[in-house]
Amino acid sequence: MKTISPKTIDRALLYIRALENLLKKKRDKISSSELADITGSSDVQVRKDISFFGKVGIPRIGYETKKLKDVLENFILQDNIVHIALFGVGNLGKAILKYPGFQTDKIKLVAAFDKAKNKVLKEVNGVKIYPVEQSVRLIKKVHAEIGIIAVPSENSQEVADIMVNSGLKGIVNFAPNRVSVPKNVYVKDIDFSIEIFSIFSHTQL
Amino acid sequence: MKTISPKTIDRALLYIRALENLLKKKRDKISSSELADITGSSDVQVRKDISFFGKVGIPRIGYETKKLKDVLENFILQDNIVHIALFGVGNLGKAILKYPGFQTDKIKLVAAFDKAKNKVLKEVNGVKIYPVEQSVRLIKKVHAEIGIIAVPSENSQEVADIMVNSGLKGIVNFAPNRVSVPKNVYVKDIDFSIEIFSIFSHTQL
DNA sequence: TACAATTCGTTATTAATTTCACGATTTATT
DNA sequence: AATAAATCGTGAAATTAATAACGAATTGTA
Structure with a gap:
């Protein structure tokens, strides 16, 4: 096999x-x-x-x-639906919330978290924004599997820790610094500037 | 060698x-x-x-x-500085404009383009937003090498064509559909939902 | 000074991935 | 019915990438 x-x-x-x-x-x-x-x-x-x-x-x-x-x-995917939790509802977070691919029958963005009081409890594209303090409890409740870090790099580790405590098994990290997590948690880093340099190098060949 | x-x-x-x-x-x-x-x-x-x-x-x-x-x-990078042009100043575009890694001594976001009249000629993070009509001329003028597509997928091909006409040699495409370009232009697709599914698959192993 | 400890640099080995070559299967055509 | 054309499926070969093994260089210490 x-x-x-x-x-x-x-x-x-x-x-x-x-x-x-x-x-x-x-x-x-x-x-x-x-x-x-x-x-x-x-x-x-x-x-x-x-x-x-x-x-x-x-x-x-x-x-x-x-x-x-x-x-x-x-x-x-077998019969699974992927449930996503988003941390950080700034420009990037909003772009992710509005992204059409995140509300289909196979993938659902189920909760967003932010620490700004004025964003909390609002809804973007049908997804409610909750205060970070409730994230561990809520992520367990909705059984999310994947988390997205869309906060400034100063807060990325803190958010990663919350994700690990909530039981998330996969993380997409948009903050431009690596976060440390136990090795059973899979992290994919997406760093805009590294993507740019990578393309630049490719075009130079 | x-x-x-x-x-x-x-x-x-x-x-x-x-x-x-x-x-x-x-x-x-x-x-x-x-x-x-x-x-x-x-x-x-x-x-x-x-x-x-x-x-x-x-x-x-x-x-x-x-x-x-x-x-x-x-x-x-040799002595090069990478110059970037951004298309689309929605949430994602703004996130990119504010991204700290895009105004360093090695990489500069030099121009942003949008077709919404109310965004044009404003400045975000020191980068001026121009109307799309001027993009070919301006990109040639500032000698940008890399372009970023941050527009909805309906407009992504149109923007890619502009980029090719402007002489850009590398493209980062955030729209969730592939664009077709001549084969001397290198395109890197970044598709949020595919990243999520990819991580999900990894965590299932 | 001799010896141990540490870390780089590099060749050899193994593993993973892609490409090649080609047989097998189906449909269309004469 | 025989032949040609198109396309899948796959084992073998080639390429690319990662890992292991180990010598070489440097520093610290007895």
Whole structure:
């Protein structure tokens, strides 16, 4: 039994999104090479990735859009819905609250926290903003799995500690400094300026 | 002559940021293992990465913080300053404008564009907001290299076309759909919901 | 000065990932 | 029915990346 690689999972997420868009356009079939073009990959890579999930393609035709999407989603998400808690409702936090991809049937932003009294108890895009003091209790109550850090870096560690205490198992950190957490908690750092430098380096090659 | 791998470059950017923080704390020496801890890597990986840039370490001591930072920066950025143009001054755009890492001596956000008349000609964090119509001319004038797409997905392709026409060679795309560009333009997509699903998958393992 | 301790730098090894090559399957066409 | 064309699926090869192993250099200490 081969184990599935993290890279394959990440690409599968791109495939799923592409397939959703194709479904909206009523495309019911798609070939590996076209899916590769859309997602910035290669046809062989697409077929190899998909082969981890089973034999879903039809030779000479390609893949059925709906079926492929279901297979990938079921494998990766099973029946789960991902519940997210957001910390920090500044500009970035608001952008995240308004982000269309965060209120679908597979992913729900369920609670936002901020320490500014004037933001608390307001609602943005259907999500209520609570005071940080209530976060541990509320996150446990709503069973969130993933947390987003969108506070200034001075407060990021403090927020990370709250997240760990609440039982969150994954964190996206937008603050430009690393936070320390127990090793059973997975942290993904997104640092805007490092992304920029990285692209700059790529364009220099 | 070995060529430097993209992964090494990306980690080197993490090292540079860590070294900057250490310098602020007046730490003038650092070992590979401590740098590894800070950046979430391993000591061997750190030494191996750094060895691409030359012999800068001192056995038994470690690296001189300042010297190592200079070596890495010079190699990756040479004497360049990266100039950025931002499209879209909504919540996300404002968050980017206020992001501290975008006004340093190595990276400058030089212009922002929006089509809303009421935003135009205002200034956020020292950056002036211009009408989109002037973007091609202005980007050429200020010699920006990298563009950031922070507009809704309906407008992302249109903005990408402007960027290509302006001569930008790298794009960070925050809109949740891929844009098509000539293959000499490098695009990095940052899709919040895919990041979340990716973390969720990691935590499920 | 000799020896131990520490940390870098580098070659060798192993592991992971991507690409290649090609057989198998299905549909269309003559 | 035979052949051609298109596309999937996959084992093998090639590439890339990470880890391990260890020598070399430096400092501290007896």
